[in-house]
Amino acid sequence: xxxxxxxxxxxxxxxxxxxxxxxxxxxxxxxxxxxxxxxxxxxxxxxxxxxxxxxxxxxxxxxxxxxxxxxxxxxxxxxxxxxxxxxxxxxxxxxxxxxxxxxxxxxxxxxxxxxxxxxxxxxxxxxxxxxxxxxxxxxxxxxxxxxxxxxxxxxxxxxxxxxxxxxx
Numbered sequence: 001x002x003x004x005x006x007x008x009x010x011x012x013x014x015x016x017x018x019x020x021x022x023x024x025x026x027x028x029x030x031x032x033x034x035x036x037x038x039x040x041x042x043x044x045x046x047x048x049x050x051x052x053x054x055x056x057x058x059x060x061x062x063x064x065x066x067x068x069x070x071x072x073x074x075x076x077x078x079x080x081x082x083x084x085x086x087x088x089x090x091x092x093x094x095x096x097x098x099x100x101x102x103x104x105x106x107x108x109x110x111x112x113x114x115x116x117x118x119x120x121x122x123x124x125x126x127x128x129x130x131x132x133x134x135x136x137x138x139x140x141x142x143x144x145x146x147x148x149x150x151x152x153x154x155x156x157x158x159x160x161x162x163x164x165x166x167x168x
Contacts, residue, residue, distance in 0.1 A: 029135070029143040031150060036127055037120070046119040053115065057108050064104065068097045 037043055071094050079087055128150065135143050135151040143151040 026141045027139055029140050031131060031143055031145045033127070033145045033147070033150075037123065040123060040127065042123050042126055043120075046123055050115055050119045054108070054112055057111075061101070061104060061108055064097070064101050068094065068101055071097065 075090050075094060131143060132151055141153040141156060142149060
């Protein structure tokens, strides 16, 4: 709902802007940030680096899962033939490894999400720098994205005027 409201406000603003400015030429642009993040070479490079960074940790989890599965299969296959104490030792070992595996998986997922967010934030920062640089070089007054205004020319800022009226 918020996204729809932002889009409506943006569309209305762009449509009504010429009425308020009258004779001034305004250069407006739109940036599809999802497309940029999907197609930017920096995103692919960052994601490849991120995946290779976590590949050994993922492989370790897969090895732990396989080891646990073998123990569980051994319990099912040989459990009836084991002595009570052997069975309890194996069951305890399985429970300990399950607990360790869950903890390691949670840690892996948490680290993975943190790193992915850091990587995406770095790419978003680069994208914003490119947008601002391009806007200044190509004399854009406003640039919008799906989420609202991503750049505006400072000459359009009326904050000081609003503050002066509020002070009256």
